[in-house]
Amino acid sequence: MISWPMSVNRLASSWVWSLSLSLWLWVPGPVDLPSVGGSAQTVRQAESPERALERARELIERGRLDEALRLLKALNEREPHLPGLQRTLGVAYYRKADYERAIELLERVRARHPRDYEVIQLLGLSYYALGRVQRAIPLLEKIRDLAPDQVTASYVLGMSYARAGRMDEAVRAFAHMYDVAPHSAASHLLAAKVFLQQQMEDRAEAELRRALALTPRLPMAHFMLGEIDIFKGRVRESIDEFRRELEINPGFWLAYYRLGDAYARLEMFDRAMDNLRRAIWLNASFSGPFILMGKVLLKKGDALLAASMLERGVKMDPNNASGHYLLGQAYQRLGRTKDAQREFAVARKLREEQQE
Known part of the structure; x- marks a missing residue:
């Protein structure tokens, strides 16, 4: 995994996570409504179908999706042709992440109301969620045309283009999302x-090469190439990229940190420490250089200084399992057995929690 500044290890950013985040960003979350009172699961005898439908919509907005679906199904048995019922059922299934059922209902609604913006957007997102990007793309393009300022539409459309192998269109979609020129170096950098x-990573690397061909001294491009090199095990090549980045952007502390990491991987510990110090002097509020410095110092046999660095690192990042484990090793070498056992226990607990 490529490492990023939020922790020593790269934050998980899988396709599923990004997809879930995209959908959450698009659809408003539950709102704090007053209680609707009484049983929400059935249509009340004295209640009009229209009022029952409104009550179901309130339940959806409150996030009580199972109750809303039971109410809507009961209403569907009594009044299947009630205006808005099939649409609301489709929205409820979408919010429930039952995308197949959502598509079935919303496609029927779209056939009768082809310019219903919400139906189009939910259908596009549902197809995207199921990985059916060829079906999603024309719907998402309609959303883009209807609402050109909708940034989430540009993101989901761009990802759909990318997964369909339509890379130039993906770059244009991301450029639109970030308000940059579509054929500029910035557009390729953002796509990367x-x-x-x-x-x-392969597609990102290709976009970075295109960006540098347009603007050879583009900030961040060489740094990202260095990150890709580390991910692919090309550590020596990463050093060259980080150095190029620092020629362009000498105050970029993160490049010093990653350069120190690269040297540490090659067991060039003195050079690693020099660059980690530079990172710390530019940004003393990030735990990564302190923890990595502690690791390097343990390798060099200086447990006392290592403990000092690691203590500072875990104070800033108390949920860093590796930091606590390394601190336990430092304490163990210093003969501080109880402190070492405490840190090992913390590291073990954190790793167990991360695996759950």
Whole structure:
């Protein structure tokens, strides 16, 4: 995994996570409504169908999807042709992440109301969620045309283009999302960033090369190439890329940190420490250089200084299992057995929690 500044290890950013985040960003979350009172699961005898449908919509907005679906199904048995019922059922199934049923209902609604914006967007997202990007693309393109300022539409459309192999169109979609010129170096850099979040390293690398061909001194491009090199095990090549980045952007502390990491991987510990110090002097609020410095110092046999660095690192990042484990090793070498056992226990607990 490529490492990013939020922790020593890369944050998980899988396709599923990104998809879930995209859908959450698109559809408003539950709102704090007053209680609707009484049983929400059945249509009340004295209640009109229209009022029952409104009550179901309130339940959906409150996130009580199972209750809403029971109410809507009961209403569907009594009044299947009630205006808005099939649409509301489709929305409920979408919010429930039952995309197949959502599509079945919403396609029927779209056939009768082809310009219903919400139906189009939910259908596009449902097809996208199921990986059926060829079906999603024309719907998402309609959303883009109807609402050109909708940034989530540009993101989902761009990812759909990318997964369909339509890379130039993906770059244009991301450029639109970030308000940059579609054929500029910035557009390729931004596309590369998105692809890296999706763990599409080869595509990201290609976009970075295109960006540098247009603007050879583009900030961040060489740094990202260095990250890809580390991910692919090309550590020496990563050093060259980080150095190029620092020629362009000498105050970029994260490049010093990753350069120190690369040297540490090659067991060039003195050079690693020099660059980790530079990172710390530019940004003393990030735990990564302190923890990595502690690891390097343990390798060099200086447990006392290692403990000092690691203590500072885990104070900033108390949920860093590796930091606690390394601190336990430092304490163990210093003969502080109880402190070592405490840190090992913390590291073990954190790793168990991360695996759940």
